[in-house]
Amino acid sequence: MSKTLNLVLHIWRQKNRDSRGGFVRYEISDVSEHSSFLEMLDQLNEQLIARGEEPVAFDHDCREGICGACGMVINGEPHGPQKLTTTCQLHMRKFKSGDELYLEPFRAQAFPVIRDLIVDRAPLDRIVQAGGFIGARTGSAPDANSILVPKENADRAMDAAACIGCGACVAACPNASAMLFTAAKAGHLNLLPQGQPERTARVLNMVSQMDSEGFGHCTNHFECMEACPKGIDVDFIAKLNRDYLRANVESREVNSSDNSAG
Amino acid sequence: MKKALSFLETTIGKKVVMALSGLVLFGFVIAHMLGNLQVLMGPEVFNAYAIGMHSLPAPIFWGGRAVILIAFVLHVTMALQLVTRTAAARPVPYTKKKNERTTYAALTMKMSGLTLLFFVLYHLAHFTFPGVAMGAYEHLGYTQVYSNFVNGFSIPWVTALYVAAMISLGFHLYHGSFSLFQTLGLVHPKRNHIIKGAAQIVALTVTTGNIILPLSVTFGLVS
Numbered sequence: 001m002s003k004t005l006n007l008v009l010h011i012w013r014q015k016n017r018d019s020r021g022g023f024v025r026y027e028i029s030d031v032s033e034h035s036s037f038l039e040m041l042d043q044l045n046e047q048l049i050a051r052g053e054e055p056v057a058f059d060h061d062c063r064e065g066i067c068g069a070c071g072m073v074i075n076g077e078p079h080g081p082q083k084l085t086t087t088c089q090l091h092m093r094k095f096k097s098g099d100e101l102y103l104e105p106f107r108a109q110a111f112p113v114i115r116d117l118i119v120d121r122a123p124l125d126r127i128v129q130a131g132g133f134i135g136a137r138t139g140s141a142p143d144a145n146s147i148l149v150p151k152e153n154a155d156r157a158m159d160a161a162a163c164i165g166c167g168a169c170v171a172a173c174p175n176a177s178a179m180l181f182t183a184a185k186a187g188h189l190n191l192l193p194q195g196q197p198e199r200t201a202r203v204l205n206m207v208s209q210m211d212s213e214g215f216g217h218c219t220n221h222f223e224c225m226e227a228c229p230k231g232i233d234v235d236f237i238a239k240l241n242r243d244y245l246r247a248n249v250e251s252r253e254v255n256s257s258d259n260s261a262g
Numbered sequence: 263m264k265k266a267l268s269f270l271e272t273t274i275g276k277k278v279v280m281a282l283s284g285l286v287l288f289g290f291v292i293a294h295m296l297g298n299l300q301v302l303m304g305p306e307v308f309n310a311y312a313i314g315m316h317s318l319p320a321p322i323f324w325g326g327r328a329v330i331l332i333a334f335v336l337h338v339t340m341a342l343q344l345v346t347r348t349a350a351a352r353p354v355p356y357t358k359k360k361n362e363r364t365t366y367a368a369l370t371m372k373m374s375g376l377t378l379l380f381f382v383l384y385h386l387a388h389f390t391f392p393g394v395a396m397g398a399y400e401h402l403g404y405t406q407v408y409s410n411f412v413n414g415f416s417i418p419w420v421t422a423l424y425v426a427a428m429i430s431l432g433f434h435l436y437h438g439s440f441s442l443f444q445t446l447g448l449v450h451p452k453r454n455h456i457i458k459g460a461a462q463i464v465a466l467t468v469t470t471g472n473i474i475l476p477l478s479v480t481f482g483l484v485s
Binding site: 010076102109176204205207211212219238243248 | 269272278363369
């Protein structure tokens with residue numbers, strides 16, 4: 001028999017974008033220590049449905065820690081207390097029976113609450129649409145070594161590409177800044193040969209989009225890096241700053257009004 | 263799709279201006295401290311230093327002041343623009359929020375900045391345009407800075423105010439000087455501990471050096 005937990009949950013309930021939200025207290029017992037955090041919420045929702053109450057709405061998809069859909073702030077920490085772990089991969093053995101947990105949505109002006117713990121993270125998609133891609137058709141996978149990529153660059157690009165776009169960086173930032181996300185998405189492509197032709201337009205347009213979405217500015221608290229389930233380093237923010245400066249110098253070669261990275 | 267924001271419209275652009283103007287002010291603060299520490303070498307040296315500064319060729323004297331003033335205005339303007347913008351970025355605050363990495367200096371940047379803004383205005387009214395401000399004393403012009411210095415710091419609450427402001431300056435410089443490297447993209451994982459260590463040493467040196475100045479009058483080292 002595995003151990004079970006009894007918990008007190010204070011969950012942010014909010015009907016829609018326009019309504020005022022508030023915390024509702026729930027008690028849940030007999031939670032298996034082997035269940036994931038989302039399975040614990042599934043268990044709560046089954047009880048709520050059985051009682052004829054509205055289940056708690058939360059985002060989730062793969063439940064394998066790779067899609068970036070899930071995410072909530074658990075006792076003040078985006079994705080909860082375990083480092084480098086998404087909410088879905090957080091397990092209840094990280095908690096103690098009797099714990100009192102506050103579950104809040106990622107809070108930012110740019111992330112309006114859709115319902116309960118679900119927020120609209122479309123601004124992150126629009127930042128990627130502004131330049132976080134390669135415009136040219138690349139066809140099928142190229143022959144190995146036909147485009148040479150230094151090992152260090154490949155590693156660093158991969159570190160940045162690990163970003164799953166969950167938005168925990170925005171949630172953790174005291175300023176609700178999206179710099180770590182934007183830095184990861186721009187940095188990933190700017191490190192690779194395929195990303196070079198569009199790097200100037202990419203950086204200008206992605207930064208521009210980021211600032212148009214109402215995120216705050218970066219003041220180097222580095223809370224984002226602590227919250228990131230993929231461990232994206234704030235060194236990528238420095239790289240974005242560097243690339244942005246360089247892009248401004250080089251911008252005469254870019255027709256920035258067409259805004260597409262292609 | 264819409265046109266990209268111009269350099270100064272973006273938060274990164276504004277921060278670059280803050281970093282560069284901050285660098286100018288940083289340099290000024292160090293030079294100012296070193297200049298004023300000459301008070302410990304006696305009235306002749308200190309008065310000669312003030313007279314020497316004023317007898318610099320006009321383009322250097324006024325040009326220098328203009329550069330500092332422009333840097334100050336740019337630094338404050340950009341800070342106000344960024345802070346007001348970001349104040350709207352999280353309308354509903356967290357009920358629980360754990361900060362795990364940030365520092366006291368980083369979290370109080372706005373407060374220390376505002377403190378320094380008011381302090382600079384007071385400091386100018388105190389020594390440069392005297393008589394305007396509270397804590398008035400018999401001011402004898404720049405040729406007699408030594409006696410101005412002693413008279414100015416003879417009032418205990420003025421000394422207390424300077425000490426408090428200099429502690430704010432220390433925190434502001436510590437976070438500001440590391441942030442400068444991050445904003446300009448000059449950090450490197452292999453160098454970051456050096457940058458952070460240097461930021462701590464410089465911030466501590468500037469704070470200590472500047473606190474010695476008013477306290478030297480309090481403790482009778484300068485009289």
